[in-house]
Amino acid sequence: MKRKKLPVALTIAGSDSGGGAGIQADLKTFVALGVHGASVIACLTAQNPKRVLAVEPCSPKMLRQQLEAVFEELNPAAVKTGMLFSAKNISVVADFFRNLKLKTKNLKLIVDPLMISTSGAKLLEPAAIKILTEKLLPLAALVTPNLDEAEILAGQKISSIEAMRGAAREIFSRFGCAVLLKGGHLKNFTEAVDIFFDGETELLLSAPFVKGVRTHGTGCTYSAAICAALALGHNLPHAVELGKHFVTSAIADSYRIGNHFALGQVSLDTLKNPAGAGGKIVGHSSHSASGCSGCS
Template sequence: MKDAPSLPIALTVAGSDSGGGAGIQADLKTFAALGVHGASVITCLTAQNPAAVLGVEPVRPTMVRRQLEAVFAELPPQAIKTGMLYSAAIIREVARFLGELRRRPPLIVDPVMVAGSGARLLKPGAVRTLTEELLPLATLLTPNVPEAEALTGLRIREPEDLRAAARLLHRRHRCAVLFKGGHLSDSREAVDLFYDGQTELLLRAPWVKDVSTHGTGCTYAAAVAAWCARGLPLAEAVRRAKQFVTAAIARSRRIGRHWVLGFWR
């Protein structure tokens, strides 16, 4: 087996979802589906199912760093995705570690703030730490509409509003932006916008009705990280990630009284 090709590695730094639909669990399933080995750093334990978040228990920041050290010592990733970071202390520890790297792989930051059920997944005081300490390290920022409004202070209702917000965030943080427009009022299409200062992509897909979208944001950002780990340029990684998450929604399957994204081909 000495001549067996090596798998690319992607790292997710996020919270654990006990229901398996979002967070670390969704990220690792996405990595596996796209042919990438997934390593993980768990920031929080959540007591969660598709209907509600019943509790959140953050991991000590020192333990978050130990996990990062363990992964990078033997499994240096070709791409990193961050999700639920929860507190200023955890964000600061992650940013400090990544800032110390001599060679930092592409960093995809999904600024998880609120669960689909409405539960807060980022403490209010942590938003400033996120913008000042982690986003300067980011390659790509992937907010949904409510997160984009929180980060920019703009009201976003139409695709043109996405353009204005994308340019504002790119100017502020000097990173590419992928706005996930699934929360826009037009329910006929899921419209996303990618902007890196030069290239703009408007990504459209038919809206899939009557299925749960729990975990789609995590899956989308993880798919970008997976394609980056496989060596694709960022814009193409985003394009393929859009195709992947659209197909996963369309292939959703029932679990109990709920739906789960269809990662299986």
């Protein structure tokens, strides 16, 4: 009997003992979207949805050996990085992918530049930011900062959608990779608005906030869904749209664990029928356009 083949998506991130974020969130997302999930653990965390108690980075040697083991046999179609934590480990990942020559292999790298957790814990050593921006981001196809991370990467304050658009362009200009700027923390907004910009295409993605739900791991799930969509062969703008729909559905279908909520299980049908997932694309423009023209 002929066996079907599954594309492989790889996550390089931290292990979350609470199961809501990091490696655990990524692998659950990969399974839901029909790709085989491989993992490289960059650090261990003792955490729950409320707080991070401790972080212990993996040794650089072990990190590299995990990468070598995966690429020796599995041939990932797309890769995402999450919490790498230390400057040494970011260097290991950057050096590995630079030597791999990503562009010649048509392998897409997504960098989720985790710096601060939802609970306020620091997820990146101060010295590591320089290595991240100088060595890893230039290799990325997409970077997915939240507002706080985008302010650091763009060097400017962000308090409006127009400021988000400007910051996305600044980050693109600085690092040469597409940007998905997540605006869920914008104050006085009734919807979670994100901006995607790749130098040519701008998307303004919006979905209503789900009231009464305090979730954990949404950023990890979002970037993992984009990674899975890329592994399945979608182009980058479409993969971002699908990722928005997926994470919106996961929040809407979340369930209670203890005093918090875990993201719900979303099926592959989300990619097949994204219109039913709850998010919406409310703007699309080219780089030369002065504003977003409405589209559905």
